[in-house]
Amino acid sequence: MKSVRVNTSVRWIQALCVVAAGAWLAGCSSVALDENKVPVETRTPSSVKPGGGAAAGAAPQSQVANVDLTKNAANAADKLPRVIYFDFDSYVVKDEFRPTIEGQAKALATDRKRHLAIEGHTDERGGREYNLALGQKRAEAVAKSLTLLGATDSQLEAVSFGKERPAVQGSDEEAWAKNRRAELVNR
């Protein structure tokens, strides 16, 4: 009985470990790295500053540092979707992506040191160079809407990968729709 119980609990722990590892792995594969970074980046400066020398023990022990993600436009922008999808043969930034554009533009207007690369992509159909130019056109359309909402030219660089870096493999409309896109990348 006893030995069985031990075994059971050991198995329980092993099972938990497997589940935990599985969850962690799943988390890694589906969560953007930027989102994982958010709490680390924001907490460090705000918890150190008020104490003015945490190492010397000057901060009161009851202090609680306030981290308000809603007041930090840059971090809010990091949580916004970073991909804008386009219709076939189109460069029009559709209304459904307006919140993304507005949020990113606000973050850029708030923090002028922030830089963004807009990477345009196409689906796999057609020539490599012509698709590179089409992806460039999409990226420039996104850049333009960001500048109209407060970002400056010098904060942005529109570039293109054409059809060279598809988000999804496949040769049907479902894959193509996911590949016609512009990605916003911090630089």
Next chain:
Amino acid sequence: MLNRRTFFAASALLLALPAFAQFRVEISGVGATQVPIAVAKFRDEDRSGQSVSGIIRADLERSGLFRNIDAPGSLDETSQPAMSEWRSRAVDALVAGSVTRLADGRFDVRFKLWDVVKGVELGGQSNAVNPADLRLAAHRIADFVYEKLTGEKGVFSTRIAYVVKNGNRYTLRVADADGESFQVALESAEPIISPAWAPDGRELAYVSFESQKAVVYTQEVATGKRRAIANFRGSNSAPAWSPDGRTIALTLSREGGSQLYLMGRSGDNVQRITNSGAIDTEPVFTADGRTLYFVSDRGGTPQIYRMSAAGGAPERVSFSGSYNISPAISADGRTLAYISRQGGAFRLYTLDLASGNAQALTDTSDDESPSFAPNGRLIIYATRAEGRNVLMTITLDGKIKARLMSTTAHEPVWGPYGR
């Protein structure tokens, strides 16, 4: 001369070459004019590690101008072949030779070419080469035979460059014109596109995404020395060398939109030459350096245009179809090769510039990147076959197609004469 006795290929005839050849030649259509030629197995070639005669036969066959006839018996360059006997086999020309290992490790490759119809020798050579250059020696013999019998320079000893994507690794490779014995010029974790040979064959220009954007580099083939010649804000792409090697035409988006520019070969003296508000890209120079062909969608769909390389008003060249891209121009300036979308298929076309006649050369649906051989007689291009990206050569009449290599490759570009 030998062409007077012609061979009419049966329609849709498929010829499989012997096992040593790394590709298959397809002959289709009626009326292909071919010289029947016998290339005997070179004496002692088995001890050299290369099938010298097999390489020559495959080269000649791929050109579309020759048909290989079996050469039984043992022959070499010292033989005195009985011409009447070869005439009875319907052979117009005969090649025989030998491969002899020298004391210093090199191989002495000798051959002789006979005009069987006239019963005369047309010449021969002896070349001592490193073992690594045996294939090149074979290609040079094929060039010799081709030039003697057609009056035009052969392209078998030239090189090609192409891109291979293998998982997430991209390589820019340089190989013999038959796609064999490749060497890797560049290896990257990011895409490489649009390779272009310098007219002297010593450098390649290409677009690399290694810095997370399209930047144009030039690289010395022999040393690997490279530099970014266009790394402006936005995308830098589609490099093309002028025939004198001093100027590079390319596409930049540094002022917004994809537009054509010229620059010195080291990236100096940047000069914008189109101002369209549309996409202008894929420039190529004509052999005289005076004209640029390029792609523009200024008329609403991508079409091929030409303009003076000095600038000026472009003139539309392609009219049929709503998607015509990737122009390549033959050395004589008479033929434009390009990719045209017809229905959902991207197909290799040629346009006879004098008559305006456009002709589909293939019936495949994923053709890309046509590039002329320096003698203008063959086009190399990429397509998909059995789910893989493959390289093909094709004659200008579309009748002789050869599939090169068994690896997955794209964006082939044919290098100049000499190496």
